[in-house]
Amino acid sequence: MTSKNNNSEITETEVSHEYHAQRPVRHTKPKTARGMVFHIRQVLNVLFMLTGIVGALMYAGVMGQGLVERQGIIVIIIAVSIKMAECMLRFKK
Secondary structure, eight states, rough: OOOOTTSOOHHHHHHHHHOOOOOOOOHHHHHHHHHHHHHHHHHHHHHHHHHHHHHHHHHTOOOOOOHHHHHHHHHHHHHHHHHHHHHHHHOOO
């Protein structure tokens, strides 16, 4: 409660006016529901990672003494072909 004669005091309406941080409004598309293609891509990604690790271990000779480097390279090539299939699904949409 301030008097109108004194201009140095702050009125009650000026004190109650608070600013809150707000997220900026962006013009983006709403997220769509994840369909079957998304789940297939996830499975292919996991398969790629597992075959890549196994192929690298085979190539390094960690998995066994009788394995030849060529077998590890073949498994790595299979992993890369799985990743290429996943990328084709990604670019398809």
